[in-house]
Amino acid sequence: GPLPGTGDGGRPTLDEIRRELGDCQRCKLCRTRKNIVFGSGNPRAELVFVGEGPGENEDLQGVPFVGAAGELLTKMIEAMGFRRDDVYICNVVKCRPPGNRNPEPDEIAACEPFLRAQLAAIQPKVVVALGKFAAQTLLRDSTPITRMRGNWRTYEGIQLMPTFHPAYLLRSPAEKRKAWEDLQAVMKVLGKQPPG
Template identity: 60%
Template sequence: MNVSEYLKFYSELGVSHLKLPASNGKMAASAPGAAQHQSDPALVVEPQPGGLEALRAQIGDCTRCKLASGRTNLVFGSGNPKGELMFVGEAPGEDEDLQGLPFVGRAGQLLTRIIEAIELNRDQVFIANILKCRPPNNRTPEPDEVSACRAFLEQQIQQIRPLVIVALGRVAAQTLLNIETPITRLRGKFFDYHGTPLMPTYHPSYLLRNPSAKREVWEDMKAVRARLKELGSGYYR
């Protein structure tokens, strides 16, 4: 992507000033106030010894649901194992299935730029999905698939212990919060995910189809950045 394309993207987001991710400076924009909501009772999943590497070994060549037979690679997640910000998407797509990494296609490139817009880079955060295997033709995850994979995501969150979680899209938000409220009514507000602030927002793939929604995502991400600062995140020191 050339400079003019980057400028167009950030202009669509509504970003008027931008610092490089490596900078310790602060952007002028501040986050709007965000409502606090409660989710379901505390997690019953306890983190296992050995961290994320041990969890990946525990998952192994997973055959716990029907998606195993059609996958090329299991997509565990990637990024900083102690990341103070964690993004959770829906499921791997074709590019992710081929490479074994989350958010590497067009939606992933957009997510990278969204992360950069709040003065961070992908290596500083952790990125995962509700599912670790690609559903056929990128269809919506089915309940039995979510059930088979959910405990592993919960253990990842327990191991990483992020200060803030961003749920990308309807499936991620509804799964993590155990609710059926539409994403249009969830986004823009913080929810309590077992003691961790969780911000639902639109999935990057939705933004590719609906570019006008980028400004709403930018408002959500400004709120995320502000909450990280309130919590004393090392990202902005």
């Protein structure tokens, strides 16, 4: 796994974690992916968003959240008073599941150490878990996202807020109000004012 490094407390830096991932063949998603989608943004971010896995656009570009769900996520980030480049964005699985099917347990298990290492490297003040795969994986809690969302949790000493995934919000726009409440709770913790 991604071990010891030159970062804080001897932990690997994001660059070291990416190098360790290499041309990853640890799970079957490597056979159908075009690009590994490691993550993007500020390596010193106080706020990290964790999604589920790359879709078609992300697989083609190698960048997380650049499709329709990404457009909504970017709006959410900006409504919170951040720029996309201020925060860090990554996913539970770093390769696209074929046809955007859900990631399978063996795929999540293969990728999870890299996600955990990324969060350990960044040490943000808050992690926002977007959707059930991020929330359930990081928290090792199978509670449905509908019940988990909006409730502060602790992940390795970091405050974690579970909320709905933007792709779900595109299908169920009436739920956007709840997601915005969750993000407002995050803003309060970070001392962020909505943009003028």
